[in-house]
Amino acid sequence: MKKTGVLFSLLAFMFSACDVLDVEPYHSIPEDEAITSRADVRSAINGTYASLQSAGYYGRNYLVAGDLTADNLTWTGTTAGYNQMDNNSILADNVIVEGMWSSIYRMISRANNVIAQIPAIEELTEEEAGAFMAEAYFLRALGHFDLVRMFGPVPIRETPATPVDEELNVPREPMEKVYGQIFDDLEYAKGHIRQEVTRGLASKAAVLALQARANLYFHSITGEDNLLDDAAEAATRVIEEFGLALEPSFATLFNDTPNSESIFEVDFSEQDRNRLAEYFFPTALSGRREFSPTEKLYDLYHENDERRDASIALEADDLYGIKYSDIETGADNVYVLRLAEMYLIRAEALALQGQETGLARDDLNAVLVRAGLDPADTTDPAALLDLVHETRQLEFAFEGHRWFDLVRSGRALDELEGVNEECQTLFPIPLGELLTNFHEGMYQNDCY
Numbered sequence: 001m002k003k004t005g006v007l008f009s010l011l012a013f014m015f016s017a018c019d020v021l022d023v024e025p026y027h028s029i030p031e032d033e034a035i036t037s038r039a040d041v042r043s044a045i046n047g048t049y050a051s052l053q054s055a056g057y058y059g060r061n062y063l064v065a066g067d068l069t070a071d072n073l074t075w076t077g078t079t080a081g082y083n084q085m086d087n088n089s090i091l092a093d094n095v096i097v098e099g100m101w102s103s104i105y106r107m108i109s110r111a112n113n114v115i116a117q118i119p120a121i122e123e124l125t126e127e128e129a130g131a132f133m134a135e136a137y138f139l140r141a142l143g144h145f146d147l148v149r150m151f152g153p154v155p156i157r158e159t160p161a162t163p164v165d166e167e168l169n170v171p172r173e174p175m176e177k178v179y180g181q182i183f184d185d186l187e188y189a190k191g192h193i194r195q196e197v198t199r200g201l202a203s204k205a206a207v208l209a210l211q212a213r214a215n216l217y218f219h220s221i222t223g224e225d226n227l228l229d230d231a232a233e234a235a236t237r238v239i240e241e242f243g244l245a246l247e248p249s250f251a252t253l254f255n256d257t258p259n260s261e262s263i264f265e266v267d268f269s270e271q272d273r274n275r276l277a278e279y280f281f282p283t284a285l286s287g288r289r290e291f292s293p294t295e296k297l298y299d300l301y302h303e304n305d306e307r308r309d310a311s312i313a314l315e316a317d318d319l320y321g322i323k324y325s326d327i328e329t330g331a332d333n334v335y336v337l338r339l340a341e342m343y344l345i346r347a348e349a350l351a352l353q354g355q356e357t358g359l360a361r362d363d364l365n366a367v368l369v370r371a372g373l374d375p376a377d378t379t380d381p382a383a384l385l386d387l388v389h390e391t392r393q394l395e396f397a398f399e400g401h402r403w404f405d406l407v408r409s410g411r412a413l414d415e416l417e418g419v420n421e422e423c424q425t426l427f428p429i430p431l432g433e434l435l436t437n438f439h440e441g442m443y444q445n446d447c448y
Contacts, residue, residue: 035117038124041132044117048110048139049200050272056103058266058334058400059274061096062146064291065427066400071416072297072393073321077279077290086291088418090428092448098430100150104143105157111140112160134193138202138210141185142336145214148178149404152426152445155437156181171441172429179218186211197242199258200267200333205242208234209263209337212345219352220408228349235346238263244339246370251310254323256332263337273330280321280398287327293319293397301394306372311397321398340367340395344388351385360384367391423447 035044053059067073068085075086081096090097114136118129140157147154153172158181161167190207197203215231218224238244245260247253253261268274281287293312298319301308313322324332347363350356357379364387365375371394376387392405406412407425419425423446434444 035114036121038121038128041114041118041121041124044110044114045132045135048107048114048136049267051103051107051110052139052266052336053268053272053274054099054103054106055275056096056099056101057107057146058336059268060276060279062100062104062150063276063334063398063400064279065096065100065150066403067398068291069416070402070406070412071294072397072402073291074294075290076292076318077288079290082290088416088424090448092428092431092434092444094428094430097427098432101147101430101433104147108140108143108157109160111136111143112157115140116160130192131194134189134191134207135202137185137189138193138207141182141189141214142210144178144185145182145210145217148175148182149217149408150427151429154178155442169437169439169442171439172443175221179214179221182214183211186214195242197244197263199262200265202264203242205238205244206264206337208238209342212238212342213337216345216349217404217408219349220410225353228353232346232349235342235349238342239339239346246339246343246366248370250306250371253335253338254310254325254332256326261339262335263339263342265336265338266334268331268333270329270331274324274332274334275330276324276332276334277327277330280324281327282315282318282320284315285320285327287320289318289320293321295319297393297397300390302373304372305394306370307394307397323398335399340370341392343367344392344395348385348388351381351388354381357381357384360388364388364391367395371395421447 035041051057055061064073065085068075068082069088073086075083079096081094084090084094085096115133118124118133121129124132144154144156153174155170156173156178186207189202190204190211193207194201194203197205212231212234215227215234219227219231243260244263247259247261252259278287279290280292282289298308298312311321311323312319324334326332343363343366347360350360360381361376361378361384364384368391369375376384378384378387389405389409389411393402396402403412406415412419412425413422426445428448429442429444434442
Protein backbone atom coordinates (compact mmCIF):
# COMPACT_ATOMS: atom_id res chain seq x y z
CA MET A 1 0.00 0.00 0.00
CA LYS A 2 3.01 2.31 -0.09
CA LYS A 3 2.99 5.15 -2.60
CA THR A 4 6.55 4.32 -3.66
CA GLY A 5 5.22 1.19 -5.30
CA VAL A 6 2.86 2.98 -7.66
CA LEU A 7 5.36 3.61 -10.48
CA PHE A 8 6.55 0.02 -10.46
CA SER A 9 2.96 -1.18 -10.32
CA LEU A 10 2.07 1.04 -13.28
CA LEU A 11 4.88 -0.36 -15.41
CA ALA A 12 4.11 -3.93 -14.40
CA PHE A 13 0.47 -3.41 -15.21
CA MET A 14 1.16 -1.92 -18.63
CA PHE A 15 3.43 -4.75 -19.71
CA SER A 16 1.90 -7.78 -18.02
CA ALA A 17 -1.80 -6.99 -17.80
CA CYS A 18 -2.64 -5.58 -21.22
CA ASP A 19 -5.50 -8.05 -21.46
CA VAL A 20 -7.27 -6.02 -18.76
CA LEU A 21 -7.14 -2.91 -20.93
CA ASP A 22 -8.02 -4.54 -24.23
CA VAL A 23 -11.40 -5.97 -23.24
CA GLU A 24 -14.67 -4.28 -24.10
CA PRO A 25 -15.49 -1.65 -21.44
CA TYR A 26 -17.55 -3.41 -18.81
CA HIS A 27 -19.90 -0.45 -18.50
CA SER A 28 -21.05 -0.65 -22.13
CA ILE A 29 -23.98 -2.67 -23.45
CA PRO A 30 -23.39 -5.07 -26.36
CA GLU A 31 -25.78 -4.67 -29.27
CA ASP A 32 -27.02 -8.25 -28.93
CA GLU A 33 -28.53 -7.47 -25.50
CA ALA A 34 -31.61 -5.72 -26.89
CA ILE A 35 -34.78 -6.56 -24.94
CA THR A 36 -37.99 -6.67 -26.94
CA SER A 37 -40.28 -9.24 -25.27
CA ARG A 38 -41.34 -10.66 -21.92
CA ALA A 39 -39.05 -13.64 -22.50
CA ASP A 40 -36.16 -11.30 -23.25
CA VAL A 41 -36.78 -9.47 -19.98
CA ARG A 42 -36.69 -12.65 -17.94
CA SER A 43 -33.56 -13.76 -19.73
CA ALA A 44 -31.87 -10.40 -19.15
CA ILE A 45 -32.73 -10.42 -15.46
CA ASN A 46 -31.47 -13.98 -15.15
CA GLY A 47 -28.26 -12.75 -16.75
CA THR A 48 -28.03 -10.02 -14.13
CA TYR A 49 -28.42 -12.57 -11.34
CA ALA A 50 -25.79 -14.70 -13.07
CA SER A 51 -23.33 -11.82 -12.75
CA LEU A 52 -23.35 -12.46 -9.01
CA GLN A 53 -21.80 -15.86 -9.76
CA SER A 54 -18.64 -14.31 -11.17
CA ALA A 55 -15.37 -15.42 -9.55
CA GLY A 56 -14.74 -11.74 -8.93
CA TYR A 57 -17.97 -11.36 -7.00
CA TYR A 58 -19.95 -13.82 -4.86
CA GLY A 59 -18.50 -16.72 -6.83
CA ARG A 60 -15.31 -16.32 -4.79
CA ASN A 61 -13.19 -13.22 -4.43
CA TYR A 62 -15.54 -10.56 -3.05
CA LEU A 63 -16.83 -13.12 -0.58
CA VAL A 64 -13.32 -14.20 0.46
CA ALA A 65 -11.94 -10.66 0.66
CA GLY A 66 -14.13 -9.89 3.66
CA ASP A 67 -12.38 -12.58 5.72
CA LEU A 68 -8.89 -12.68 4.22
CA THR A 69 -8.19 -8.99 4.81
CA ALA A 70 -9.40 -9.46 8.38
CA ASP A 71 -8.52 -12.10 10.98
CA ASN A 72 -10.71 -15.01 9.93
CA LEU A 73 -8.59 -16.33 7.05
CA THR A 74 -4.90 -16.46 6.27
CA TRP A 75 -3.16 -17.02 2.95
CA THR A 76 -1.79 -20.55 2.52
CA GLY A 77 -1.68 -20.88 -1.27
CA THR A 78 0.24 -19.59 -4.25
CA THR A 79 -1.75 -16.60 -5.55
CA ALA A 80 0.14 -13.40 -4.80
CA GLY A 81 -2.99 -11.25 -4.90
CA TYR A 82 -4.40 -13.12 -1.91
CA ASN A 83 -1.10 -12.68 -0.09
CA GLN A 84 -1.40 -8.91 -0.48
CA MET A 85 -4.89 -9.04 1.01
CA ASP A 86 -3.77 -11.17 3.92
CA ASN A 87 -0.93 -8.76 4.68
CA ASN A 88 -3.08 -5.66 4.12
CA SER A 89 -0.50 -4.49 1.61
CA ILE A 90 -2.69 -4.39 -1.48
CA LEU A 91 -1.25 -2.78 -4.62
CA ALA A 92 -3.33 -0.81 -7.10
CA ASP A 93 -2.58 -3.38 -9.83
CA ASN A 94 -3.88 -6.32 -7.79
CA VAL A 95 -5.76 -8.37 -10.38
CA ILE A 96 -8.16 -9.76 -7.78
CA VAL A 97 -9.25 -6.25 -6.81
CA GLU A 98 -9.51 -5.37 -10.52
CA GLY A 99 -11.76 -8.39 -11.00
CA MET A 100 -14.02 -7.45 -8.10
CA TRP A 101 -14.47 -3.90 -9.39
CA SER A 102 -15.20 -4.97 -12.97
CA SER A 103 -17.50 -7.86 -11.96
CA ILE A 104 -19.70 -5.62 -9.84
CA TYR A 105 -19.94 -2.88 -12.46
CA ARG A 106 -20.73 -5.48 -15.09
CA MET A 107 -23.68 -6.61 -12.97
CA ILE A 108 -24.81 -2.99 -12.51
CA SER A 109 -24.54 -2.47 -16.26
CA ARG A 110 -26.82 -5.42 -16.92
CA ALA A 111 -29.33 -4.15 -14.37
CA ASN A 112 -29.29 -0.72 -16.02
CA ASN A 113 -29.94 -2.32 -19.39
CA VAL A 114 -33.07 -3.99 -18.00
CA ILE A 115 -34.29 -0.78 -16.35
CA ALA A 116 -33.77 1.27 -19.52
CA GLN A 117 -35.45 -1.07 -21.97
CA ILE A 118 -38.48 -2.38 -20.07
CA PRO A 119 -40.68 0.74 -20.52
CA ALA A 120 -40.70 0.22 -24.31
CA ILE A 121 -42.01 -3.39 -24.14
CA GLU A 122 -45.71 -3.12 -24.92
CA GLU A 123 -46.70 -6.69 -24.03
CA LEU A 124 -45.88 -6.10 -20.34
CA THR A 125 -48.59 -4.86 -18.02
CA GLU A 126 -47.69 -1.99 -15.70
CA GLU A 127 -47.57 -4.42 -12.78
CA GLU A 128 -45.31 -6.86 -14.66
CA ALA A 129 -42.97 -4.09 -15.74
CA GLY A 130 -42.72 -2.79 -12.19
CA ALA A 131 -41.98 -6.24 -10.78
CA PHE A 132 -39.26 -6.93 -13.34
CA MET A 133 -37.68 -3.53 -12.82
CA ALA A 134 -37.80 -4.01 -9.04
CA GLU A 135 -35.47 -6.99 -9.33
CA ALA A 136 -33.04 -4.94 -11.38
CA TYR A 137 -33.23 -2.03 -8.93
CA PHE A 138 -32.48 -4.38 -6.03
CA LEU A 139 -29.46 -5.84 -7.81
CA ARG A 140 -28.19 -2.39 -8.78
CA ALA A 141 -28.53 -1.29 -5.15
CA LEU A 142 -26.62 -4.36 -3.98
CA GLY A 143 -23.84 -3.66 -6.47
CA HIS A 144 -23.42 -0.01 -5.45
CA PHE A 145 -23.53 -1.00 -1.77
CA ASP A 146 -20.82 -3.62 -2.20
CA LEU A 147 -18.69 -1.07 -4.05
CA VAL A 148 -19.07 1.80 -1.58
CA ARG A 149 -18.28 -0.28 1.47
CA MET A 150 -15.12 -1.61 -0.17
CA PHE A 151 -13.79 1.41 -2.09
CA GLY A 152 -15.50 4.44 -0.51
CA PRO A 153 -16.57 7.09 -3.06
CA VAL A 154 -17.31 5.37 -6.38
CA PRO A 155 -18.94 6.22 -9.71
CA ILE A 156 -22.73 5.87 -9.70
CA ARG A 157 -24.11 4.12 -12.77
CA GLU A 158 -27.81 4.75 -13.40
CA THR A 159 -28.03 4.24 -17.16
CA PRO A 160 -26.55 1.85 -19.69
CA ALA A 161 -23.29 3.24 -21.02
CA THR A 162 -21.98 3.01 -24.55
CA PRO A 163 -18.31 2.90 -25.59
CA VAL A 164 -18.25 6.70 -25.81
CA ASP A 165 -15.49 8.41 -23.89
CA GLU A 166 -17.64 11.02 -22.18
CA GLU A 167 -19.97 8.30 -20.89
CA LEU A 168 -17.19 6.07 -19.65
CA ASN A 169 -15.22 8.88 -18.02
CA VAL A 170 -17.19 9.51 -14.85
CA PRO A 171 -16.24 10.80 -11.40
CA ARG A 172 -16.25 9.12 -8.05
CA GLU A 173 -19.21 10.37 -6.02
CA PRO A 174 -19.24 11.04 -2.25
CA MET A 175 -20.37 8.13 -0.13
CA GLU A 176 -23.43 10.06 1.02
CA LYS A 177 -24.59 10.38 -2.59
CA VAL A 178 -23.91 6.69 -3.31
CA TYR A 179 -25.96 5.67 -0.29
CA GLY A 180 -28.70 8.03 -1.44
CA GLN A 181 -28.82 6.15 -4.74
CA ILE A 182 -28.89 2.81 -2.91
CA PHE A 183 -31.82 3.85 -0.74
CA ASP A 184 -33.71 5.29 -3.73
CA ASP A 185 -33.33 2.04 -5.64
CA LEU A 186 -34.42 -0.04 -2.66
CA GLU A 187 -37.43 2.18 -2.08
CA TYR A 188 -38.62 1.57 -5.65
CA ALA A 189 -37.93 -2.16 -5.37
CA LYS A 190 -39.82 -2.40 -2.07
CA GLY A 191 -42.99 -1.09 -3.68
CA HIS A 192 -43.02 -3.42 -6.67
CA ILE A 193 -41.12 -6.65 -5.95
CA ARG A 194 -42.54 -10.11 -5.17
CA GLN A 195 -43.68 -10.75 -1.62
CA GLU A 196 -42.80 -14.43 -1.37
CA VAL A 197 -39.25 -15.46 -0.50
CA THR A 198 -37.92 -17.60 -3.36
CA ARG A 199 -34.51 -19.22 -3.29
CA GLY A 200 -32.02 -17.37 -5.45
CA LEU A 201 -34.39 -14.50 -6.33
CA ALA A 202 -34.90 -11.06 -4.86
CA SER A 203 -38.01 -10.46 -2.78
CA LYS A 204 -39.47 -7.82 -0.50
CA ALA A 205 -37.74 -9.53 2.43
CA ALA A 206 -34.40 -9.20 0.61
CA VAL A 207 -35.03 -5.51 -0.08
CA LEU A 208 -35.84 -4.81 3.57
CA ALA A 209 -32.85 -6.86 4.71
CA LEU A 210 -30.49 -4.89 2.50
CA GLN A 211 -32.09 -1.66 3.76
CA ALA A 212 -31.43 -2.77 7.32
CA ARG A 213 -27.79 -3.52 6.57
CA ALA A 214 -27.21 -0.36 4.53
CA ASN A 215 -28.73 1.84 7.25
CA LEU A 216 -26.39 0.31 9.83
CA TYR A 217 -23.39 0.94 7.58
CA PHE A 218 -24.47 4.47 6.70
CA HIS A 219 -24.83 5.27 10.40
CA SER A 220 -21.12 4.55 10.82
CA ILE A 221 -20.46 7.38 8.33
CA THR A 222 -22.98 9.99 9.48
CA GLY A 223 -23.64 9.10 13.13
CA GLU A 224 -27.34 9.91 12.64
CA ASP A 225 -29.49 8.02 15.16
CA ASN A 226 -32.48 7.90 12.83
CA LEU A 227 -30.51 5.46 10.67
CA LEU A 228 -30.34 3.07 13.62
CA ASP A 229 -34.12 3.39 13.99
CA ASP A 230 -34.52 2.63 10.29
CA ALA A 231 -32.15 -0.36 10.50
CA ALA A 232 -34.04 -1.82 13.46
CA GLU A 233 -37.42 -1.22 11.82
CA ALA A 234 -36.42 -2.88 8.55
CA ALA A 235 -34.88 -5.84 10.39
CA THR A 236 -38.06 -6.21 12.46
CA ARG A 237 -40.19 -6.39 9.34
CA VAL A 238 -37.98 -9.13 7.89
CA ILE A 239 -38.20 -11.09 11.15
CA GLU A 240 -41.97 -10.76 11.50
CA GLU A 241 -43.62 -10.51 8.08
CA PHE A 242 -42.36 -13.33 5.86
CA GLY A 243 -42.65 -16.58 7.81
CA LEU A 244 -38.88 -16.93 8.15
CA ALA A 245 -37.25 -18.66 11.12
CA LEU A 246 -33.80 -19.56 12.36
CA GLU A 247 -32.93 -23.13 11.46
CA PRO A 248 -32.76 -25.28 14.63
CA SER A 249 -29.37 -26.63 13.54
CA PHE A 250 -26.66 -24.30 12.26
CA ALA A 251 -25.15 -27.06 10.11
CA THR A 252 -28.42 -27.32 8.17
CA LEU A 253 -27.64 -23.97 6.58
CA PHE A 254 -24.77 -25.47 4.61
CA ASN A 255 -26.15 -28.75 3.26
CA ASP A 256 -27.39 -27.08 0.05
CA THR A 257 -31.10 -27.53 0.69
CA PRO A 258 -33.75 -24.81 0.98
CA ASN A 259 -34.26 -23.61 4.54
CA SER A 260 -36.38 -21.23 6.57
CA GLU A 261 -33.54 -18.78 7.28
CA SER A 262 -32.35 -17.83 3.80
CA ILE A 263 -33.41 -14.39 2.60
CA PHE A 264 -31.28 -14.05 -0.51
CA GLU A 265 -28.54 -16.29 -1.83
CA VAL A 266 -26.58 -16.76 -5.03
CA ASP A 267 -27.71 -19.99 -6.66
CA PHE A 268 -25.00 -22.23 -8.09
CA SER A 269 -25.31 -25.55 -9.90
CA GLU A 270 -23.13 -28.06 -11.69
CA GLN A 271 -23.60 -25.99 -14.84
CA ASP A 272 -22.96 -22.68 -13.06
CA ARG A 273 -20.40 -23.69 -10.48
CA ASN A 274 -18.08 -21.93 -8.10
CA ARG A 275 -14.66 -23.10 -6.90
CA LEU A 276 -15.01 -22.14 -3.26
CA ALA A 277 -14.65 -25.66 -1.91
CA GLU A 278 -11.58 -26.21 -4.08
CA TYR A 279 -9.94 -23.03 -2.77
CA PHE A 280 -10.74 -23.86 0.86
CA PHE A 281 -10.00 -27.61 0.86
CA PRO A 282 -6.47 -29.01 1.40
CA THR A 283 -4.58 -30.78 -1.38
CA ALA A 284 -5.17 -34.14 0.33
CA LEU A 285 -8.88 -33.63 -0.41
CA SER A 286 -8.32 -32.42 -3.99
CA GLY A 287 -8.29 -28.76 -3.06
CA ARG A 288 -5.65 -26.06 -3.37
CA ARG A 289 -5.95 -24.45 0.11
CA GLU A 290 -5.40 -20.90 -1.07
CA PHE A 291 -6.61 -19.62 2.29
CA SER A 292 -7.30 -21.25 5.64
CA PRO A 293 -9.07 -20.40 8.90
CA THR A 294 -6.80 -18.72 11.40
CA GLU A 295 -6.00 -20.43 14.68
CA LYS A 296 -7.23 -17.26 16.36
CA LEU A 297 -10.68 -17.75 14.86
CA TYR A 298 -10.78 -21.45 15.74
CA ASP A 299 -9.83 -20.73 19.35
CA LEU A 300 -12.56 -18.08 19.69
CA TYR A 301 -15.26 -20.73 19.39
CA HIS A 302 -16.35 -22.30 22.67
CA GLU A 303 -15.96 -26.06 22.57
CA ASN A 304 -19.75 -26.40 22.80
CA ASP A 305 -20.36 -23.97 19.93
CA GLU A 306 -21.97 -25.97 17.12
CA ARG A 307 -20.83 -23.41 14.58
CA ARG A 308 -17.16 -24.36 14.95
CA ASP A 309 -17.47 -27.89 13.61
CA ALA A 310 -19.96 -26.77 10.98
CA SER A 311 -17.48 -24.15 9.73
CA ILE A 312 -13.97 -25.56 10.25
CA ALA A 313 -12.41 -29.02 9.91
CA LEU A 314 -8.93 -30.44 10.43
CA GLU A 315 -6.85 -32.42 7.92
CA ALA A 316 -3.62 -33.62 9.55
CA ASP A 317 -2.55 -30.40 11.30
CA ASP A 318 -4.22 -28.07 8.82
CA LEU A 319 -7.45 -26.17 9.43
CA TYR A 320 -9.77 -25.67 6.46
CA GLY A 321 -13.18 -24.12 5.91
CA ILE A 322 -16.13 -26.41 5.21
CA LYS A 323 -19.10 -24.09 4.75
CA TYR A 324 -18.53 -24.70 1.03
CA SER A 325 -17.94 -28.42 0.65
CA ASP A 326 -19.11 -29.48 -2.82
CA ILE A 327 -15.69 -29.84 -4.35
CA GLU A 328 -16.94 -32.19 -7.06
CA THR A 329 -19.61 -30.03 -8.69
CA GLY A 330 -19.12 -26.59 -7.08
CA ALA A 331 -22.84 -26.22 -6.48
CA ASP A 332 -22.65 -24.71 -2.99
CA ASN A 333 -24.98 -21.74 -2.73
CA VAL A 334 -23.64 -18.52 -1.21
CA TYR A 335 -25.64 -16.48 1.29
CA VAL A 336 -25.93 -12.77 0.71
CA LEU A 337 -28.62 -12.19 3.37
CA ARG A 338 -29.97 -14.52 6.03
CA LEU A 339 -32.22 -14.13 9.05
CA ALA A 340 -29.57 -14.43 11.78
CA GLU A 341 -28.11 -11.16 10.53
CA MET A 342 -31.44 -9.40 10.99
CA TYR A 343 -31.54 -10.38 14.67
CA LEU A 344 -27.98 -9.14 15.12
CA ILE A 345 -28.59 -5.91 13.19
CA ARG A 346 -31.56 -5.09 15.41
CA ALA A 347 -29.57 -6.00 18.52
CA GLU A 348 -26.66 -3.80 17.42
CA ALA A 349 -28.87 -0.86 16.48
CA LEU A 350 -30.62 -0.95 19.84
CA ALA A 351 -27.39 -1.41 21.80
CA LEU A 352 -25.79 1.52 20.00
CA GLN A 353 -28.68 3.69 21.18
CA GLY A 354 -28.32 2.40 24.73
CA GLN A 355 -31.99 1.46 24.93
CA GLU A 356 -34.25 -1.59 24.68
CA THR A 357 -31.45 -3.78 26.01
CA GLY A 358 -34.00 -6.46 26.82
CA LEU A 359 -35.05 -6.86 23.18
CA ALA A 360 -31.45 -6.52 22.00
CA ARG A 361 -30.39 -9.25 24.42
CA ASP A 362 -33.24 -11.49 23.26
CA ASP A 363 -32.17 -11.05 19.64
CA LEU A 364 -28.57 -11.90 20.48
CA ASN A 365 -29.65 -14.90 22.52
CA ALA A 366 -31.74 -16.29 19.67
CA VAL A 367 -28.50 -16.70 17.73
CA LEU A 368 -26.40 -17.87 20.70
CA VAL A 369 -28.87 -20.51 21.86
CA ARG A 370 -29.18 -21.89 18.32
CA ALA A 371 -25.39 -22.32 18.40
CA GLY A 372 -25.65 -24.42 21.58
CA LEU A 373 -24.40 -21.69 23.91
CA ASP A 374 -25.78 -20.26 27.13
CA PRO A 375 -27.78 -17.06 26.70
CA ALA A 376 -26.22 -13.75 27.65
CA ASP A 377 -27.60 -12.00 30.73
CA THR A 378 -25.91 -8.59 30.57
CA THR A 379 -27.97 -5.42 30.77
CA ASP A 380 -25.06 -3.14 29.88
CA PRO A 381 -25.38 -1.76 26.31
CA ALA A 382 -21.58 -1.59 25.82
CA ALA A 383 -21.08 -5.19 26.93
CA LEU A 384 -24.00 -6.27 24.79
CA LEU A 385 -22.48 -4.53 21.77
CA ASP A 386 -19.20 -6.36 22.30
CA LEU A 387 -21.07 -9.67 22.38
CA VAL A 388 -22.90 -8.80 19.17
CA HIS A 389 -19.59 -8.05 17.44
CA GLU A 390 -18.08 -11.33 18.64
CA THR A 391 -21.18 -13.26 17.61
CA ARG A 392 -21.11 -11.77 14.12
CA GLN A 393 -17.53 -12.94 13.68
CA LEU A 394 -18.33 -16.52 14.66
CA GLU A 395 -21.75 -16.72 13.01
CA PHE A 396 -20.71 -15.35 9.61
CA ALA A 397 -17.16 -16.71 9.29
CA PHE A 398 -16.30 -17.15 5.58
CA GLU A 399 -19.48 -15.36 4.52
CA GLY A 400 -17.63 -12.11 3.80
CA HIS A 401 -18.65 -9.89 6.73
CA ARG A 402 -15.66 -9.62 9.08
CA TRP A 403 -13.54 -6.92 7.37
CA PHE A 404 -16.54 -4.67 6.78
CA ASP A 405 -17.76 -5.14 10.36
CA LEU A 406 -14.37 -4.12 11.75
CA VAL A 407 -14.13 -1.09 9.46
CA ARG A 408 -17.64 0.29 10.04
CA SER A 409 -17.35 -0.14 13.83
CA GLY A 410 -13.95 1.58 13.93
CA ARG A 411 -12.09 -1.46 15.26
CA ALA A 412 -9.90 -2.37 12.27
CA LEU A 413 -6.80 -0.45 13.39
CA ASP A 414 -6.95 -1.92 16.89
CA GLU A 415 -7.64 -5.53 15.95
CA LEU A 416 -5.81 -6.16 12.67
CA GLU A 417 -2.06 -6.47 12.26
CA GLY A 418 -0.80 -4.51 9.28
CA VAL A 419 -3.65 -1.98 9.36
CA ASN A 420 -1.89 1.07 10.74
CA GLU A 421 -3.58 3.97 8.95
CA GLU A 422 -7.23 4.88 8.48
CA CYS A 423 -6.74 5.10 4.72
CA GLN A 424 -5.98 1.37 4.66
CA THR A 425 -9.62 0.65 5.50
CA LEU A 426 -10.52 1.34 1.87
CA PHE A 427 -9.31 -0.82 -1.01
CA PRO A 428 -7.33 0.81 -3.84
CA ILE A 429 -9.17 1.95 -6.94
CA PRO A 430 -7.95 -0.53 -9.58
CA LEU A 431 -5.15 0.78 -11.74
CA GLY A 432 -7.05 -0.31 -14.85
CA GLU A 433 -9.85 2.11 -13.96
CA LEU A 434 -7.41 4.97 -13.41
CA LEU A 435 -5.76 4.28 -16.78
CA THR A 436 -9.03 4.20 -18.73
CA ASN A 437 -11.27 6.69 -16.87
CA PHE A 438 -9.92 10.16 -17.56
CA HIS A 439 -12.46 12.19 -15.61
CA GLU A 440 -10.82 14.69 -13.26
CA GLY A 441 -13.04 13.31 -10.52
CA MET A 442 -11.51 9.84 -10.80
CA TYR A 443 -8.69 9.61 -8.28
CA GLN A 444 -6.86 7.05 -6.16
CA ASN A 445 -7.55 6.48 -2.48
CA ASP A 446 -4.93 7.67 -0.02
CA CYS A 447 -2.26 5.12 1.00
CA TYR A 448 -1.91 3.78 -2.56
